[in-house]
Amino acid sequence: MRAAVVSQYHYPLNGRATSFAVNTSTSRRRSGAFTVRMGLKEDGPSLAIVGVTGAVGQEFLQVLSDRDFPYRNIRMLASKRSAGKKLTFEDKDYVIEELTEDSFNGIDIALFSAGGSISKKFGPIAVDSGSIVVDNSSAFRMDERVPLVIPEVNPDAMAHIKLGSGKGALISNPNCSTIICLMAATPLHHHAKVIRMVVSTYQAASGAGAAAMEELELQTREVLEGKRPTCNIFKQQYAFNLFSHNAPILSNGYNEEEMKMVKETRKIWNDPNVKVTATCIRVPVMRAHAESINLQFEKPLDEDTARDILKRAAGVVIVDDRASNHFPTPLEVSNKDDVAVGRIRQDLSQDGNYGLDIFVCGDQVRKGAALNAVQIAEMLL
Amino acid sequence: MRAAVVSQYHYPLNGRATSFAVNTSTSRRRSGAFTVRMGLKEDGPSLAIVGVTGAVGQEFLQVLSDRDFPYRNIRMLASKRSAGKKLTFEDKDYVIEELTEDSFNGIDIALFSAGGSISKKFGPIAVDSGSIVVDNSSAFRMDERVPLVIPEVNPDAMAHIKLGSGKGALISNPNCSTIICLMAATPLHHHAKVIRMVVSTYQAASGAGAAAMEELELQTREVLEGKRPTCNIFKQQYAFNLFSHNAPILSNGYNEEEMKMVKETRKIWNDPNVKVTATCIRVPVMRAHAESINLQFEKPLDEDTARDILKRAAGVVIVDDRASNHFPTPLEVSNKDDVAVGRIRQDLSQDGNYGLDIFVCGDQVRKGAALNAVQIAEMLL
Known part of the structure; x- marks a missing residue:
């Protein structure tokens, strides 16, 4: 939790305490102990963030870091406009890559937040590449084949989707x-x-x-x-x-x-x-x-x-x-x-x-x- | 209507185009014709405004002016703190008077907006003086004897109250x-x-x-x-x-x-x-x-x-x-x-x-x- 960073009195106008370089913060682990976390782990999944420069894309990084989410590597994806820009995350430098049809080779989990049309085009491509897509857009929410999940509410809806099965899948994030x-x-x-x-x-x-x-x-x-x-x-x-x-x-x-x-x-x-x-x-x-x-x-x-x-x-x-x-x-x-x-x-x-x-x-x-x-x-x- | 004065783009921060001296504006008469209005009339009622320095008190003046409300005279009443201050309304200078038990002698209609405790104390005094009180506070709203009126909704509720009968009365304005x-x-x-x-x-x-x-x-x-x-x-x-x-x-x-x-x-x-x-x-x-x-x-x-x-x-x-x-x-x-x-x-x-x-x-x-x-x-x- 980043609560202590953002006082209700000293209001950060963009509502963000950090951006891009989120590598200096500490967070509460789910165990309750405070540590400097670092999710980079050899046996973690390979991640892709689609729309990494947006408000939600940035927050994906913040939350992954806060929760010590394990990952082997992360591919930072955005539009052509942002491609080539640099980004520091958990002490490691990344170059933002342009989202293309080849972006999902070797990716286990792809977090999408780049709007419905990007999801519609690249979601199925990622699935075909064997990635499990967690999509923040409305593109697939009402698709009967796609689980629409709030983990505290209906975790069973995605029980059939397994990491490491080699089979890609779509899971939709409901509207805020x-x-x-x-x-x-x-x-x-x-x-x-x-x-x-x-x-x-x-x-x-x-x-x-x-x-x-x-x-x-x-x-x-x-x-x-x-x-x-x-x-x-x-x-x-x-x-x-x-x-x-x-x-x-x-x-x-x-x-x-x-x-x-x-x-x-x-x-x-x-x-x-x-x-x-x-x-x-x-x-x-x-x-x-x-x-x-x-x-x-x-x-x-x-x-x-x-x-x-x-x-x-x-x-x-x-x-x-x-x-x-x-x-x-x-x-x-x-x-x-x-x-x-x-x-x-x-x-x-x-x-x-x-x-x-x-x-x-x-x-x-x-x-x-x-x-x-x-x-x-x-x-x- | 003052619509033209306040553009939605050039937002006056206090939400008011005028204050105190409201004597230069023009308004749409209920007939639809535009005139410079002036409500001062020998045969109009004698008015009192209780809480004239407040947001609603100021708006009372604005609305009286906008609607060409006829009046013989207006007593501008407020707390001791504001007493003695001057105020210009429809080309006439007024001195704000302190609200006292004697404030309502000769007043036909008193518009109150100075909070519930002022209304509770001075409302009955005004009624005893023969004034008809229109009270903007919540003090008497749920009193069975007091009509609670929105003119477009339940005008009949106050049909028994007559100006010039010499009998004072209370009428409550509902909550906004x-x-x-x-x-x-x-x-x-x-x-x-x-x-x-x-x-x-x-x-x-x-x-x-x-x-x-x-x-x-x-x-x-x-x-x-x-x-x-x-x-x-x-x-x-x-x-x-x-x-x-x-x-x-x-x-x-x-x-x-x-x-x-x-x-x-x-x-x-x-x-x-x-x-x-x-x-x-x-x-x-x-x-x-x-x-x-x-x-x-x-x-x-x-x-x-x-x-x-x-x-x-x-x-x-x-x-x-x-x-x-x-x-x-x-x-x-x-x-x-x-x-x-x-x-x-x-x-x-x-x-x-x-x-x-x-x-x-x-x-x-x-x-x-x-x-x-x-x-x-x-x-x-």
Whole structure:
């Protein structure tokens, strides 16, 4: 965990404590002991990072390092534009290579985060080369043959995929909003069965990439100086404003981001009947999403039981201090692994104990993307 | 309307185009003609503004001027601290007076916005003096004897209160979030009867007063400079962050802001059975609230009919352009009278046409407070 590096008061504007050269940090091993980690191991898998220069690509490296992920070697892949640039990772120098059809020879695990069209083109090529692809794009998420996995939620979905079998495979990383929502909702679902879920999101700039985070910062400076804000990534002012998620609107009036939450939840829970509606909104926050979630259960579930269930849930931390009005915030979960849950309360608008309202925050770049993908890769080891 | 003054691109940081001296602007009369207005009229009522130096107090003046509200004279009232200061309004100079027990002699209509304790103490004194009090605080909202009024929604609730009867009276202005929500929900409710409503809010700094807006600006500058943000009004970083509304949490786990929405909706709709749940969140936006509203109806209501109903609704404007992804934003409704509604769509999570999702934005200082109060006063004329 990098928590100590990023204080909530001394806010690093790009939301990153490090970039490229991540070789000096220490991290908490899963055992709890602090060490200088170094994942370079002769018997580790051979890795490729596709889109290594992007916000999530960078976070892949950070998370691999933080978690002491073992690897024999790493191929750093990006577009032609970045090819040839140098990068230091865990005391070793790398040259970024252009992604080509030959990039996956000898690669055991490829972590993709370079957009849907890159995944569509190069994912199958990597699989044909015998690589197991963990894909952060939406390209294959709804493909029935591709598992859509949150390791804490549905690890069994990828149980048939084995490293070292010589057979390539695709595994999809769910959308960030879905991951953060289901990290909190699933433990409750297992106990009382969610039959309907109404979600409103408060989504950070990072979901639209590093350039969007930079634009939010630039716009904020401009607005404070009374200047017209630069609108390259978004078509409207983002600073001191919010707007409906910029994903295209479908014929049913939902945007693609919202439909991801609807469809991915059904697939991950393997429950085609679960009813989900979502309203996805972008707020001027850098790198962590918040979600207001209203849950309707088949079986009764009181709020104390819900709190106990969430207390025991892996990857979830409860921040629910009513007396001091302290609940999850995007800033407090930034650069953290766990999804924070608070405002846990019985829903007044449902009779009996069949409803709960909760408020959830999770780091979009980390658990919403890079961490979840690396956790998937860990399950292959 | 002051729309032309405040461009969405050249954002005035305090969200105000004018302050104190509002005598040079022009406005659209309700007739649609443009004139330089001047509400000073011998046969108009005698007004008092309680809390004239606050964000809402200032907006009272702006709205009175914009709407050409007739008045014989205005008493500008505030705390001892502001007493003696001068203020120019519609070409006339005023001296701010300290609010005392004698402030309401000869006052026909008193607009209060100085907090609950001031209203509790001085509201009844004003009523005893024969004034009709329009109170923006929560002090009397749930008092059965006091009408809680949104003029477009439940004007009949105050039909028994008459100006010039010599009898004082109290009328409460609902909470800003309730007003903005019900402006959109009520026309639909009248058509298909809302039985349950799930609301998540995105609330602006202005709801916590002018000092909170200043703190958000100050914090943002500080964070951009890498400094620790000043936390006087809020106990945590607000810039590039969001948090659960700072209102106290009650024993049921809801905060007071959320319970206002639950209880005030029941009272305004005169429907003790309507089921409402709300999650109220503060976002780093200056002066307009947004709300994601999920509606469940007793009778079917398709989205086209809903759009037609909202198109005809007074005080509501539809901003729902799916093709260009243009929907309501806080910035676009800032300093506007109308509540903007968009993202109107059939709720996928409800069978048949019994559910809708909508996204609503309204100026918190204007329709959420000052405008609604002045509209109440207009109904007395």
